[in-house]
Amino acid sequence: MKNNYKKTILEKKITDAERIKKDSNYLRGTIIDDLKNEITNGFTGDNFSLIRFHGMYQQDDRDLRLERQMQKLEPRYAMMLRCRLPGGIIQAKKWLKINYFAIKHTLYNTIRLTNRQTFQFHGILKKKLKDAHKMLHDIELDSIGTANDVNRNVLCTSNPTESLIHQDAYKWAKRISECLLPQTKAYVEIWLDQKKILTTDKEPILGKTYLPRKFKTTVVVPPYNDVDLYANDMNFIAIVENKKIIGFNVLIGGGLSFIHGNKLTWPFLAKEIGYISTDKILSVAKSIVMTQRDWGNRTDRNNAKTRYTINNVGLAEFKKEIENRANIIFESIRPYTFISRGDRFGWTKGINNKWNLTLFIPNGRICDNNEVLLQSGLFQIAKIHDGNFRLTSNQNIIISEISEKNKDKVEKIAQSYGLMKKTSNLRLNSMACVSFPTCPLAMAEAERILSYFLTQLEKIMLKYRVEKEIIVFRISGCPNGCGRSLLSEIGLIGKSIGRYNLYIGGNRIGSRIPTIYKENITEKEVLIHLENLIKKWSIEREQEEGLGDFIIRKEIVKKIVNPIYDFWN
Numbered sequence: 001m002k003n004n005y006k007k008t009i010l011e012k013k014i015t016d017a018e019r020i021k022k023d024s025n026y027l028r029g030t031i032i033d034d035l036k037n038e039i040t041n042g043f044t045g046d047n048f049s050l051i052r053f054h055g056m057y058q059q060d061d062r063d064l065r066l067e068r069q070m071q072k073l074e075p076r077y078a079m080m081l082r083c084r085l086p087g088g089i090i091q092a093k094k095w096l097k098i099n100y101f102a103i104k105h106t107l108y109n110t111i112r113l114t115n116r117q118t119f120q121f122h123g124i125l126k127k128k129l130k131d132a133h134k135m136l137h138d139i140e141l142d143s144i145g146t147a148n149d150v151n152r153n154v155l156c157t158s159n160p161t162e163s164l165i166h167q168d169a170y171k172w173a174k175r176i177s178e179c180l181l182p183q184t185k186a187y188v189e190i191w192l193d194q195k196k197i198l199t200t201d202k203e204p205i206l207g208k209t210y211l212p213r214k215f216k217t218t219v220v221v222p223p224y225n226d227v228d229l230y231a232n233d234m235n236f237i238a239i240v241e242n243k244k245i246i247g248f249n250v251l252i253g254g255g256l257s258f259i260h261g262n263k264l265t266w267p268f269l270a271k272e273i274g275y276i277s278t279d280k281i282l283s284v285a286k287s288i289v290m291t292q293r294d295w296g297n298r299t300d301r302n303n304a305k306t307r308y309t310i311n312n313v314g315l316a317e318f319k320k321e322i323e324n325r326a327n328i329i330f331e332s333i334r335p336y337t338f339i340s341r342g343d344r345f346g347w348t349k350g351i352n353n354k355w356n357l358t359l360f361i362p363n364g365r366i367c368d369n370n371e372v373l374l375q376s377g378l379f380q381i382a383k384i385h386d387g388n389f390r391l392t393s394n395q396n397i398i399i400s401e402i403s404e405k406n407k408d409k410v411e412k413i414a415q416s417y418g419l420m421k422k423t424s425n426l427r428l429n430s431m432a433c434v435s436f437p438t439c440p441l442a443m444a445e446a447e448r449i450l451s452y453f454l455t456q457l458e459k460i461m462l463k464y465r466v467e468k469e470i471i472v473f474r475i476s477g478c479p480n481g482c483g484r485s486l487l488s489e490i491g492l493i494g495k496s497i498g499r500y501n502l503y504i505g506g507n508r509i510g511s512r513i514p515t516i517y518k519e520n521i522t523e524k525e526v527l528i529h530l531e532n533l534i535k536k537w538s539i540e541r542e543q544e545e546g547l548g549d550f551i552i553r554k555e556i557v558k559k560i561v562n563p564i565y566d567f568w569n
């Protein structure tokens with residue numbers, strides 16, 4: 001380990017986030033007292049941060065902030081709750097309860113699919129939180145480890161019924177999720193009223209102060225990179241021989257966030273460290289997490305994610321430590337290729353002769369509106385469907401394992417509720433983060449403005465006769481980059497209300513970080529720049545050349561090779 005880094009992590013003062021974890025008695029804090037406190041709808045002191053370990057964020061509606069301030073009321077506090085759903089699979093029958101809860105007990109009445117294959121409720125009042133957890137428990141779900149400094153929801157390439165390989169990959173995603181979960185009994189005591197037994201809490205993997213920062217994992221089956229693996233801390237790419245997974249290439253240290261103006265922060269693509277056979281996957285996963293636990297920077301949260309640890313100690317040293325801890329030697333990376341990362345919409349047939357129907361969910365927001373009755377349509381499907389719903393990392397949904405006898409019925413419902421409307425390839429490959437009104441960190445609109453941008457871009461694409469093309473277009477309301485804008489061909493990142501940085505030149509499969517093209521521009525300016533680019537692309541592109549690749553070939557921006565240096569220059 002580099003000496004000056006060792007000195008930093010040993011000598012500098014730990015952050016308050018570390019103090020909170022240390023003092024929390026394995027994530028209990030005084031949450032139980034706060035639940036009884038009727039004076040405020042919020043959580044107090046350390047509990048504000050501790051509830052995140054139980055899968056909840058305290059938020060307030062930012063559209064109402066000013067009005068409530070004027071009325072001298074406390075902000076309209078309510079919680080966002082994120083469920084744990086490794087690989088995104090949930091039985092359709094369970095959806096009925098989730099939907100009922102959203103309609104009856106949340107302020108927004110919607111469900112939000114996230115780009116990490118799970119769902120969130122926004123707007124649960126403190127007094128309804130236990131009901132939410134009990135409802136999840138009744139359907140064998142929970143929200144443990146979906147937020148804060150732990151391993152988050154584990155992603156897995158969607159549509160596992162398509163082959164036995166996918167089923168196997170899903171099994172591994174679940175096993176990794178379970179193996180890395182917090183062991184504390186705090187969740188069941190607080191939310192499910194389980195009696196406290198003599199405290200036997202131990203956290204052999206995560207440690208008493210958990211990880212230095214959030215940690216993200218994927219299991220991927222090439223050629224589909226629908227999970228956007230390069231954005232994740234730890235990734236297992238399945239290597240297949242004779243139709244069986246025989247092992248995994250391991251990639252570590254991806255992440256997309258940065259801070260405007262802070263050149264010590266940068267996005268980074270996960271890097272290859274070697275190949276392992278399947279029997280090593282859990283010990284390697286544990287070793288990577290434990291190395292990051294012990295070596296991650298607990299004195300500066302902006303330098304605490306795995307990619308910074310790797311940069312601080314060196315990739316070779318990090319890899320050696322994993323090998324020592326797991327008692328393995330990585331083999332050379334095995335060949336693999338990715339050809340796409342979008343979802344495969346419409347009908348596909350599975351190995352078990354059952355059917356899958358992938359539906360496009362704009363922004364992952366499950367609600368009814370004038371054009372589409374998404375919430376009602378999915379509810380009707382869930383009532384008759386005895387298979388699963390699969391949530392994708394692109395915020396869409398697959399109705400999976402539909403029997404032959406139900407296929408027509410499902411299609412009829414999907415058609416009559418408007419769930420199978422024809423949509424442009426641009427729209428199908430777009431994404432936005434949640435942003436306003438619930439996200440406290442939002443600087444500019446994302447989810448609520450995506451459709452406006454897409455409608456304008458659809459017109460521009462039609463004008464230049466490229467309306468059938470795919471453009472991976474993504475918006476994030478701030479540089480935390482939840483909409484994965486820094487893995488898009490065209491990405492917007494919020495600067496302030498109505499203003500964005502425009503990034504261009506990523507690629508369709510998500511293995512290149514786009515470059516800043518224009519800074520702090522208005523929505524109108526964004527569209528003017530994009531029209532010029534699309535026009536040029538329509539005339540000068542090579543056959544089947546994507547917009548991002550075209551931009552790099554024509555040197556409209558400099559290609560990002562090493563983001564540590566190139567991202568800011």
Ligand code: SRM
Nearest residue numbers: 114115116118231255256257432433434438439480481482
């Ligand atoms: Fe995110 C924080 C929403 C995927 C990077 N993210 C947040 C919070 C919880 C704001 C907060 O801390 O108070 C947002 C809640 C908004 C709301 O009202 O719901 C939020 N992030 C989301 C979701 C819902 C966006 C979506 O539209 O799907 C995604 C939930 C995924 C899940 O189910 O777990 C979501 N967030 C991501 C991704 C993409 C991914 O994981 O593939 C990233 C970039 C990848 C990465 O981690 O580098 C991402 N979110 C962040 C960060 C920056 C972390 C960092 O490394 O610095 C924050 C802020 C933080 O953690 O301090 C953040």
Ligand code: SF4
Nearest residue numbers: 433439442477478482
């Ligand atoms: Fe909120 Fe920023 Fe993430 Fe969007 S990118 S959800 S605005 S934290």
